[in-house]
Amino acid sequence: MSSGILTVNSISYTYHPERPEAVKQVSFEILSETVTAIIGPNGAGKTTLLHLMLGLMKPVTGSIFIEDVPISEYSRRELSQWIGLVPQSEYIPFEYTVLEYVLLGRAPYLGPLDLPGREDVQIALESLAEIGIEHLEKRPVPALSGGELQLAMLARALCQKPRIMLLDEPTSHLDLSNRNTTLRILNRLRKNGTTIIFSTHDPEAAALIADHLVLMRNGQVLDAGTLDETFTKEKLSLTYGTPVEVVNIDGMRVVRSMERLS
Numbered sequence: 001m002s003s004g005i006l007t008v009n010s011i012s013y014t015y016h017p018e019r020p021e022a023v024k025q026v027s028f029e030i031l032s033e034t035v036t037a038i039i040g041p042n043g044a045g046k047t048t049l050l051h052l053m054l055g056l057m058k059p060v061t062g063s064i065f066i067e068d069v070p071i072s073e074y075s076r077r078e079l080s081q082w083i084g085l086v087p088q089s090e091y092i093p094f095e096y097t098v099l100e101y102v103l104l105g106r107a108p109y110l111g112p113l114d115l116p117g118r119e120d121v122q123i124a125l126e127s128l129a130e131i132g133i134e135h136l137e138k139r140p141v142p143a144l145s146g147g148e149l150q151l152a153m154l155a156r157a158l159c160q161k162p163r164i165m166l167l168d169e170p171t172s173h174l175d176l177s178n179r180n181t182t183l184r185i186l187n188r189l190r191k192n193g194t195t196i197i198f199s200t201h202d203p204e205a206a207a208l209i210a211d212h213l214v215l216m217r218n219g220q221v222l223d224a225g226t227l228d229e230t231f232t233k234e235k236l237s238l239t240y241g242t243p244v245e246v247v248n249i250d251g252m253r254v255v256r257s258m259e260r261l262s
Contacts (some may be wrong), residue, residue, distance in 0.1 A: 004029035005195050006053065006164060008110030013052055021219055022048045025062070028214050028224040030164075035186065035196040037206030040216035046199035049216070050166050053197070055079050064162070080108035084162035086153045088169045098136045098144070098152050102127055105159030112223075127159040131185060147178035154185065165189065167198035171205050185210050207231055207253040215239045241246050 007030070012037035014022040023045045030036050038046050051057050053064055055071045064071045066082055074082065084105070092101065105127070106120040116124075128134040133151050136144070144152060150170065157165055167186070171179040187209045190196050200206055206213060206227075213230040215222045217239050223230050231253060233245045 003068060005032040006030040006197075007068070008049075008053065009063050009065065011052060011059035011064060013048060013057060013059050017242075018148040021060075023052065023059070024219045026216075026219075026221050027062075028221060030195060030197060031212070032195055033190060033193055034211040035190050035198075036210050036212045036214060037210035038197065038214045038216060039206050039239065040200045041201055041216075043235050044201075044216040045166050045219040046201075046216055048219075049202050050085070050168050050199055051198070054083055054085050054166055070185070077108050080160065080162075082162060083164045083166060084157035084160040086150075086157045086165065086167040086170055088172065090153060092141050096141050098133065098139050098141060098155075099124055101126070101141050101152060102156045102159050105156040105161075108160060123161070124155075127155045130158060130182070130188075131155040141262065146173050147175065147181075150174060150178065152184065154182065158189070162194070164195045164197065164236055170198055171200065171202065179205065203231070203236055203255050204253065217241070 003131050006025055008028050011023060011026050012021050014021045022157060026049065038049060040046055048057070052059055055074070055076070058072070065146070066074065071079060102124045103116050103120060106116050106123065109120070110116065125134065128137060130153055131151050133148065133155060136148060136152070141149070141152065150173070154170070170182055170186070174182060183205065186196050186198070190209075210227055212224070212226055213231055214224045215235060222239055223235055231246060236246065236255060237243050244255050245258055
């Protein structure tokens with residue numbers, strides 16, 4: 001069917017039959033070992049799309065494939081070994097230490113009553129080191145700052161050892177330093193063979209590491225392609241519903257609003 005690791009084929013989804021579709025006839029392809037950013041304003045359907053790709057929800061129409069196999073044919077366990085999710089935020093009801101929390105990423109490889117073994121603990125420790133938060137191993141998760149929690153969620157997903165990692169607005173609540181740290185980690189994971197897909201309403205964050213963009217507005221894909229093909233003032237203005245220009249400053253793409261405020 002395709003050369004992509006993940007293919008989205010004409011999917012639509014609605015939360016209620018009497019409400020507008022949250023995702024409308026969306027199609028695109030994700031190539032292996034690339035970074036794809038799904039960008040658009042709030043309410044564009046980005047989070048819904050990620051949950052559909054994860055298999056948490058089923059599209060009303062259309063199909064999603066991993067290496068040409070419909071995701072409906074994978075068991076939940078198999079799918080969890082393929083795809084990991086880093087949500088925007090997460091309610092954690094227990095006072096796990098960071099190591100215990102990251103070990104939850106090993107669940108797809110354990111039986112219903114199995115406890116993590118020595119190998120699982122080693123993988124969790126390696127994940128903490130990969131993200132750079134091994135010093136937080138014994139810290140209670142509720143004591144983490146927002147930026148530290150974001151990195152802990154990333155380490156948990158990494159501990160899952162997925163071939164595809166989905167991230168929902170991974171930089172939206174971070175300061176500039178933690179944003180750049182997160183983007184550097186994602187870029188390093190891509191170089192090590194992980195396919196990265198993340199949503200963001202910040203086009204400049206996308207431009208820093210993405211190979212490909214999916215531009216969304218009102219549940220629809222307006223365009224999808226390489227960064228050079230899609231990161232233009234015309235296409236971004238249409239995506240965000242406001243005139244913008246794209247300028248290059250010291251080799252970095254910067255988006256500036258052209259709308260005058262009265």
